[in-house]
Amino acid sequence: MSKEAIIDEMIIAYAAELETIQNYIAASVNLDGVRCDVIKKALGADIPTELLHAQTLAARIKTVGGKVPGSLALPRGQASLQPLADTTDVVSVIKGVIDAEKGAIAQYNKIIKMCDGVDYVTQDMAITLLSDEENHLSEFTGYLKEYEK
Ligand SMILES: [Fe+2]
Ligand SMILES: [Fe+2]
Numbered sequence: 001m002s003k004e005a006i007i008d009e010m011i012i013a014y015a016a017e018l019e020t021i022q023n024y025i026a027a028s029v030n031l032d033g034v035r036c037d038v039i040k041k042a043l044g045a046d047i048p049t050e051l052l053h054a055q056t057l058a059a060r061i062k063t064v065g066g067k068v069p070g071s072l073a074l075p076r077g078q079a080s081l082q083p084l085a086d087t088t089d090v091v092s093v094i095k096g097v098i099d100a101e102k103g104a105i106a107q108y109n110k111i112i113k114m115c116d117g118v119d120y121v122t123q124d125m126a127i128t129l130l131s132d133e134e135n136h137l138s139e140f141t142g143y144l145k146e147y148e149k
Contacts, residue, residue: 001114006122007066009114010057013107013129015074017054020100021047023081027096033088039143043097046136053129060125078103094144101137105130 028043058068081096108130115123 001118003064006114006119007061007064009111010061011069014054014057016104016107017050017057019076019078020050023078026083027093030083030087031090031093036090039090039093049132056125060122091147094140094147097140098137101133104133105137108133
């Protein structure tokens with residue numbers, strides 16, 4: 001596995017973290033109603049964690065010889081987390097968050113496998129980020145159970 005291929009995957013993860021931050025900010029502000037309060041607070045609390053993930057990835061990209069791209073070079077893809085016409089539709093927001101966390105989990109697992117035998121420091125970083133995303137997924141899967149009752 002080449003160093004360049006690992007950097008490319010770290011840039012994809014970096015873009016997803018930044019997109020997650022944007023969409024969590026939007027959802028934590030846009031949602032209306034009593035039922036949304038816990039979710040708004042939970043999303044608000046996750047934003048600093050996702051920002052730290054983006055900063056950790058950026059630092060690692062630089063350390064291994066890559067360049068951190070600007071906003072115009074970054075892909076976007078979180079279709080299920082876009083603001084909805086119904087701002088009280090908390091279940092759809094929770095499902096969008098679950099999609100985003102599953103996407104992050106898949107990307108960190110990919111990086112972990114690519115790094116095996118090649119770059120153990122990046123692998124260790126990806127394992128730490130993976131652990132955070134698994135906690136987020138578990139938290140929002142729990143919310144979904146309750147809100148879908
Ligand atoms: Fe993250
Ligand atoms: Fe997350």
